[in-house]
Amino acid sequence: MAAIxxxxxxxxxxxxxxxxxxxxxxxLISRKLGAEMRVTMVCSRSVEDDPPEILELFPEAVRTTExxxxxxxxxVDIVAELVGGTSVARxxxxxxxxxxxxxxxxxKELMASQGAxxxxxxxxxxxxLAMEASVAGGIPIHSVLREGIAGDRIxxxxxxxxxxxxxxxxxxxxxxxxxxxxxxxxxxxxxxxADPTADVDGFDARSxxxxxxxxxxxxxxxxxxxxxxGIRRIRDVDFLYAARLGHTVRLLAAAEQAEDGLYLSVRPxxxxxxxxxxxxxxxxxxxxxxxxxxxxxxYYGRGAGATPTGVAVVSDLINIARELLMGGSERVSPxxxxxxxxxxxxxxGKQLRPxxxxxxxxxxxxxxxxxxxxxxxxxxxVDAVLQEPSDAKDDLPFVITxxxxxxxxxxxxxxxxxxxxxxxxxxxxxxxxxxxxx
Amino acid sequence: MAAIxxxxxxxxxxxxxxxxxxxxxxxLISRKLGAEMRVTMVCSRSVEDDPPEILELFPEAVRTTExxxxxxxxxVDIVAELVGGTSVARxxxxxxxxxxxxxxxxxKELMASQGAxxxxxxxxxxxxLAMEASVAGGIPIHSVLREGIAGDRIxxxxxxxxxxxxxxxxxxxxxxxxxxxxxxxxxxxxxxxADPTADVDGFDARSxxxxxxxxxxxxxxxxxxxxxxGIRRIRDVDFLYAARLGHTVRLLAAAEQAEDGLYLSVRPxxxxxxxxxxxxxxxxxxxxxxxxxxxxxxYYGRGAGATPTGVAVVSDLINIARELLMGGSERVSPxxxxxxxxxxxxxxGKQLRPxxxxxxxxxxxxxxxxxxxxxxxxxxxVDAVLQEPSDAKDDLPFVITxxxxxxxxxxxxxxxxxxxxxxxxxxxxxxxxxxxxx
Numbered sequence: 001m002a003a004i005x006x007x008x009x010x011x012x013x014x015x016x017x018x019x020x021x022x023x024x025x026x027x028l029i030s031r032k033l034g035a036e037m038r039v040t041m042v043c044s045r046s047v048e049d050d051p052p053e054i055l056e057l058f059p060e061a062v063r064t065t066e067x068x069x070x071x072x073x074x075x076v077d078i079v080a081e082l083v084g085g086t087s088v089a090r091x092x093x094x095x096x097x098x099x100x101x102x103x104x105x106x107x108k109e110l111m112a113s114q115g116a117x118x119x120x121x122x123x124x125x126x127x128x129l130a131m132e133a134s135v136a137g138g139i140p141i142h143s144v145l146r147e148g149i150a151g152d153r154i155x156x157x158x159x160x161x162x163x164x165x166x167x168x169x170x171x172x173x174x175x176x177x178x179x180x181x182x183x184x185x186x187x188x189x190x191x192x193x194a195d196p197t198a199d200v201d202g203f204d205a206r207s208x209x210x211x212x213x214x215x216x217x218x219x220x221x222x223x224x225x226x227x228x229x230g231i232r233r234i235r236d237v238d239f240l241y242a243a244r245l246g247h248t249v250r251l252l253a254a255a256e257q258a259e260d261g262l263y264l265s266v267r268p269x270x271x272x273x274x275x276x277x278x279x280x281x282x283x284x285x286x287x288x289x290x291x292x293x294x295x296x297x298x299y300y301g302r303g304a305g306a307t308p309t310g311v312a313v314v315s316d317l318i319n320i321a322r323e324l325l326m327g328g329s330e331r332v333s334p335x336x337x338x339x340x341x342x343x344x345x346x347x348x349g350k351q352l353r354p355x356x357x358x359x360x361x362x363x364x365x366x367x368x369x370x371x372x373x374x375x376x377x378x379x380x381x382v383d384a385v386l387q388e389p390s391d392a393k394d395d396l397p398f399v400i401t402x403x404x405x406x407x408x409x410x411x412x413x414x415x416x417x418x419x420x421x422x423x424x425x426x427x428x429x430x431x432x433x434x435x436x437x438x
Numbered sequence: 439m440a441a442i443x444x445x446x447x448x449x450x451x452x453x454x455x456x457x458x459x460x461x462x463x464x465x466l467i468s469r470k471l472g473a474e475m476r477v478t479m480v481c482s483r484s485v486e487d488d489p490p491e492i493l494e495l496f497p498e499a500v501r502t503t504e505x506x507x508x509x510x511x512x513x514v515d516i517v518a519e520l521v522g523g524t525s526v527a528r529x530x531x532x533x534x535x536x537x538x539x540x541x542x543x544x545x546k547e548l549m550a551s552q553g554a555x556x557x558x559x560x561x562x563x564x565x566x567l568a569m570e571a572s573v574a575g576g577i578p579i580h581s582v583l584r585e586g587i588a589g590d591r592i593x594x595x596x597x598x599x600x601x602x603x604x605x606x607x608x609x610x611x612x613x614x615x616x617x618x619x620x621x622x623x624x625x626x627x628x629x630x631x632a633d634p635t636a637d638v639d640g641f642d643a644r645s646x647x648x649x650x651x652x653x654x655x656x657x658x659x660x661x662x663x664x665x666x667x668g669i670r671r672i673r674d675v676d677f678l679y680a681a682r683l684g685h686t687v688r689l690l691a692a693a694e695q696a697e698d699g700l701y702l703s704v705r706p707x708x709x710x711x712x713x714x715x716x717x718x719x720x721x722x723x724x725x726x727x728x729x730x731x732x733x734x735x736x737y738y739g740r741g742a743g744a745t746p747t748g749v750a751v752v753s754d755l756i757n758i759a760r761e762l763l764m765g766g767s768e769r770v771s772p773x774x775x776x777x778x779x780x781x782x783x784x785x786x787g788k789q790l791r792p793x794x795x796x797x798x799x800x801x802x803x804x805x806x807x808x809x810x811x812x813x814x815x816x817x818x819x820v821d822a823v824l825q826e827p828s829d830a831k832d833d834l835p836f837v838i839t840x841x842x843x844x845x846x847x848x849x850x851x852x853x854x855x856x857x858x859x860x861x862x863x864x865x866x867x868x869x870x871x872x873x874x875x876x
Contacts, residue, residue, distance in 0.1 A: 021731045025591050031656055032588055034776035132586070138732040140586025147585065148570070148578025150470055151752025153463050218469055276738065279714055293459045294576040294739065294749035300714065301735035311732035314589025319770075328766030332757075338472035 003036040004321040007070040007101075009092055010082030011044035011054060014106050014133065017310030018080065023057040025314065033321055041070045071095035078128075078320050080313055081105040086113070093118055097125045102324065104316040106133035106309060112207035116220045116340045119333065128323055129334045130316035135208040136161055136285040138301035138308030140315065144289075145215040146336040152291035154216040156256040158433065161208040163283035163303040164192045164199035165231050165251040169268075170281045173239045173248060179232065191283065201230035202251065202266040209253035209266055212287070216255065217262055218337035227348045229267040233428050237388075238358055241399045242270050244386055245356070245432075248278050252433065261346025268430055270356050275436035288436065349408030353431040354383065357400045357414070360424035363393045367422055371400060378413040380405045395424050401432070441474035442759040445508040445539075447530055448520030449482035449492060452544050452571065455748030456518065461495040463752070471759055479508045509533035516566075516758050518751055519543040524551070531556055535563050540762065542754040544571035544747060550645035554658045554778045557771070566761055567772045568754035573646040574599055574723040576739035576746030578753065582727075583653040584774040590729035592654040594694040596871065599646040601721035601741040602630045602637035603669050603689040607706075608719045611677045611686060617670065629721065639668035640689065640704040647691035647704055650725070654693065655700055656775035665786045667705040671866050675826075676796055679837040680708050682824055683794070683870075686716050690871065699784025706868055708794050713874035726874065787846030791869040792821065795838045795852070798862035801831040805860055809838060816851040818843045833862050839870070 006022075008015050022029075022039055029037050041062045044050050050063075064070065071079055071092050079096040081103060083089050089110050096103050103122065105111060111118070111131050122129040132142040136159070145154075160166050164186065171182045183200065186192035198204045203223075210223040231251050242249050247270040256263040271278040276298055280286040285303030290296050302308035323331055361367055372382055380402050387398035402410070414427050444460075446453050460467070460477060467475050477496045482488050485501050502508065509517055509530050517534040519541060521527050527548050534541050541560065543549060549556070549569050560567040570580040574597070583592075598604050602624065609620045621638065624630035636642045641661075648661040669689050680687050685708040694701040709716040714736055718724040723741030728734050740746035761769055799805055810820055818840050825836035840848070852865050 017731070021589060024730065025589065028591055029589070031775045031777070032771075138587075138729075138735055140582050140735075143581055143586030144578050147753065147757050148581030149576075149749055149753055150756045151459060151463065151467070151754075152749045153466055274717075276714060276717055279712075279717060291576075291749060292462065293455070293745035295743075295746055297576055297578075297737070297739035299735070299737060302733050305733075307731035308733055311587055311590045311729060315585065315587055316589075318588045319585050322769045323764075326761075326764070326766040326769040328764040331760045331764040331769065333470075337469045339469065 003038045004033070004324060005038050005040040005075055005077045006080065006317055007041035007043070007073060007076035007078070008039060008080045008082065009043040009067045009070050010084070011042065011050055012082065013306045014309045014313060015080070015082040016051065016054065017306030018082065018313040019054055019057055021307060021310045021314045029318060032318060033325065035321070035325055037317065037321060040075045041073055043067050043070045067092050068095060071101070072099045076101055077324060078102045078104060078317055080317065081107060082313065086110045090114065094121065097122050097127055100125060100127060102128035102320045104130050104313055104320065106131070106313060108134040108207045108211060112210040112223045115211070115214070115335070119335065123330060126329065128320045128330060130320055131334055132316045133309045133312035135211050136287060136301070137304050137312055139285055139287065139299045140312065141212065141287050141299055142215060144299060145212070146332055149289070149291060149294055149297065150336065152294040154257065154289060155292050156290045157212060157216055157254070157287060158277060159209065159212065159253040159287040160250055160277065160280050160285055161205040161253045161303065162199050162251055163285055164196065165205070166280065166285070167191055167283045168200070169231060169234065169249055169251065172234070172236055176236050178236055179234060200232055202228040205251060205253045205266045209255065209264060213255050213262065213264060214335045214340055217257065218335070218340060219262065219343035220340040221264065221343050221345055225345055226264045226266060231268050234268055237397045238428070240388060241358060241386055245270065245401065246273055247271060247432065248273055249430065250278065256351070258346060258351070260350060262343065263348055263351045264345040265348055270430050270432045272434070272436060277436055349406060349411070351407050352404045353407065354404050354434070355402050355410050356430040356432060357402065358428040359398055359400070361396050361398070361422045362424065363396045364422060370420065371417065374413050374416050375402060378409045380409055380413055441476045442471070442762060443476050443478040443513055443515045444518065444755055445479035445481070445511060445514035445516070446477060446518045446520065447481040447505045447508050448522070449480065449488055450520065451744045452747045452751060453518070453520040454489065454492065455744030456520065456751040457492055457495055459745060459748045459752045467756060470756060471763065473759070473763055475755065475759060478513045479511055481505050481508045505530050506533060509539070510537045514539055515762060516540045516542060516755055518755065519545060520751065524548045528552065532559065535560050535565055538563060538565060540566035540758045542568050542751055542758065544569070544751060546572040546645045546649060550648040550661045553649070553652070553773070557773065561768060564767065566758045566768060568758055569772055570754045571747045571750035573649050574725060574739070575742050575750055577723055577725065577737045577741070578750070579650065579725050579737055580653060582737060583650070584770055587727070587729060587732055587735065588774065590732040592695065592727060593730050594728045595650060595654055595692070595725060596715060597647065597650065597691040597725040598688055598715065598718050598723055599691045599741065600637050600643040600689060601723055602634065603643070604718065604723070605629055605721045606638070607669060607672065607687055607689065610672070610674055614674050616674055617672060638670055640666040643689060643691045643704045647693065647702060651693050651700065651702060652773045652778055655695065656773070656778060657700065657781035658778040659702065659781050659783055663783055664702045664704060669706050672706055675835045676866070678826060679794070679796060679824055683708065683839065684711055685709055685870065686711055687868065688716065694789070696784060696789070698788060700781065701786055701789045702783040703786055708868050708870045710872070710874060715874055787844060787849070789845050790842045791845065792842050792872070793840050793848050794868040794870060795840065796866040797836055797838070799834050799836070799860045800862065801834045802860060808858065809855065812851050812854050813840060816847045818847055818851055
């Protein structure tokens with residue numbers, strides 16, 4: 001094979017980034033491949049709307065608005081599906097596979113929900129599938145879990161996987177502003193979508209966690225089955241109380257292999273301030289991995305952005321090209337394991353954690369006693385009660401921390417509190433994550 | 439091929455760790471390989487001295503004290519060379535390659551000095567060579583640079599690559615003790631060798647940096663050509679002054695692609711306290727990588743230890759096994775690039791940095807003026823003068839920081855200071871590393 005021929009479908013943020021990187025690095029890539037990589041076709045929704053610099057970078061590439069032309073072209077060895085969404089993207093990938101082409105995708109949503117099925121089709125067709133860009137853009141976490149630490153048995157992982165949420169939380173912490181203020185600023189700056197649901201309600205992180213769980217534990221779990229909680233209920237006062245406890249608040253995607261199965265969750269939680277994971281600021285992503293033998297490793301980088309995600313796409317192109325040049329059958333599964341088991345997450349209600357309960361109350365005597373009695377009746381031990389001075393007697397925040405307890409006991413106790421007339425709203429429940437010191 | 443057969447040579451720390459991991463993870467490994475991995479031969483210096491649990495883990499493995507039996511055995515597909523040193527290790531690897539076996543090694547010294555040559559032999563013989571364990575044990579940095587971010591063009595990297603030095607420096611910082619005190623404790627605890635030269639004088643980090651430079655930039659540089667400075671001259675007072683400047687002191691292995699070539703250095707330097715790299719404590723290792731497109735990524739984990747390094751060895755075994763099962767030719771070079779260029783580091787004397795100069799003087803009037811005059815005559819601008827209160831008039835420490843200047847100018851100025859009669863010893867010169875915020 002003289003050259004590896006690439007077709008790019010989708011010239012948005014990621015597609016444009018990948019093309020810029022390819023143009024800059026083609027010489028370097030041939031030093032890594034021992035062969036040439038060529039972009040032979042490029043597909044976008046409207047050729048007229050393409051940024052003109054794209055035209056200049058690859059003057060010899062055929063340009064089209066019909067994805068089918070690329071996915072079925074005899075002049076393409078690897079198709080990069082960079083359109084996003086699940087319906088057209090799936091058609092593109094299926095068509096490319098049916099035409100014997102290997103596929104690179106950045107599509108977390110599609111791969112988290114239908115990846116195992118797509119991979120089975122690819123394997124049957126004898127083509128390669130890669131998706132490094134689908135989780136934590138610039139961090140090569142797929143490569144790490146598929147190959148770098150393939151020899152280890154993963155016990156748990158904790159990820160900051162949504163840059164928008166991390167930006168909002170770290171800005172709230174830094175400036176003492178409310179979530180609403182920071183979110184609307186982030187929307188103005190283009191860091192957050194006009195409809196921020198996928199980010200702030202945790203659904204984006206949930207898809208990514210499903211993919212990481214597949215890679216780390218060899219199990220396919222429907223993203224919809226992962227207990228998920230967003231950051232909307234976090235208030236500036238939570239950073240104040242967290243700091244009093246030596247902690248901060250982050251949205252964490254967590255997987256923990258326990259005796260009764262794999263605990264998975266996406267939720268805001270308290271992290272010790274001196275944990276490296278707590279020092280991930282702004283829109284950066286990071287993943288903390290604990291292996292049975294390799295102990296703790298940590299990976300950090302840009303979670304999104306045209307060129308960091310583009311690097312992941314181009315690295316996938318290079319790695320597939322290396323396999324195509326080598327010949328032979330599939331070398332390593334995109335999911336790290338030869339077969340994915342269909343799985344269910346373990347019952348998160350049984351997971352033990354110390355908890356932070358933040359209340360907003362109309363102040364009157366006896367409140368702590370009533371709350372403590374409910375906790376005691378659920379078998380939960382109070383660790384500490386924290387209250388910062390405040391004049392807001394009608395909406396007074398304070399915090400109770402409790403010793404490690406099953407999540408269900410805490411939830412049931414909190415459910416019993418709901419009718420208490422002194423509560424302004426439902427208590428906020430955050431787990432404390434421990435053992436992350438370095 | 440029904441099963442992949444592994445021969446382990448060397449049952450010390452790393453070999454023992456690899457065997458324990460293999461025993462624990464064989465089921466998992468077959469889920470990742472789609473085939474069985476078997477340890478068929480084990481070689482140690484003295485069968486009687488082997489820990490008995492090794493015998494129990496692999497009862498069917500042939501045990502020998504003759505490495506040649508393993509390296510030439512028809513019952514071995516991959517040889518793991520885990521004896522260390524450069525002479526026998528080289529013979530083992532050459533023999534294994536000559537007998538058509540792929541090789542996994544943890545040998546940084548050998549691979550940094552003779553790796554390009556060994557790899558050429560391996561390539562000619564059509565066998566695989568892998569060395570993930572040779573740098574930063576538990577951190578899969580080879581995998582990251584070979585594959586994970588293969589699509590990027592690396593601009594610079596900064597590593598904490600020697601766990602002993604990092605342990606000593608972080609303990610000095612934490613406890614305010616002298617290097618001598620902490621080093622002798624580390625020796626008693628077994629964290630430092632009786633002869634600590636390789637660690638505290640920077641030679642261990644230098645070999646690792648040569649390997650990382652090959653992986654990141656495709657260039658083979660003799661470790662002996664890398665400007666290298668250890669930590670022996672760091673005093674507890676340096677942490678005090680560094681803290682006054684919002685910094686801390688770490689031994690850094692650095693590579694920077696500049697216009698006039700590749701700057702390489704191993705030296706203690708000042709890092710901003712809020713940089714993630716400054717938050718790497720104890721014997722952990724870490725590597726900060728800056729890519730032209732992927733921007734900053736960061737990798738952290740155990741730098742040594744039986745099982746973290748063992749994970750690297752077992753991951754290499756798995757990845758080579760995947761290629762053997764796949765068939766075909768070599769897929770990816772152990773050095774990331776198809777050819778390594780022979781290179782020379784660029785002249786570090788031209789590298790610009792702000793510097794920290796720490797003096798020990800017999801106090802008298804006019805000292806600052808004399809030093810400032812020498813700096814001025816070398817074209818170096820003083821940024822600040824720091825002096826903590828002290829009664830030690832005969833050995834008074836203080837610090838001058840200077841604005842970015844070429845290293846050579848600073849060294850020449852310092853050389854001119856040597857004959858000044860008020861100096862207790864030669865000034866300590868530390869670069870300030872910037873731009874590491876997250």
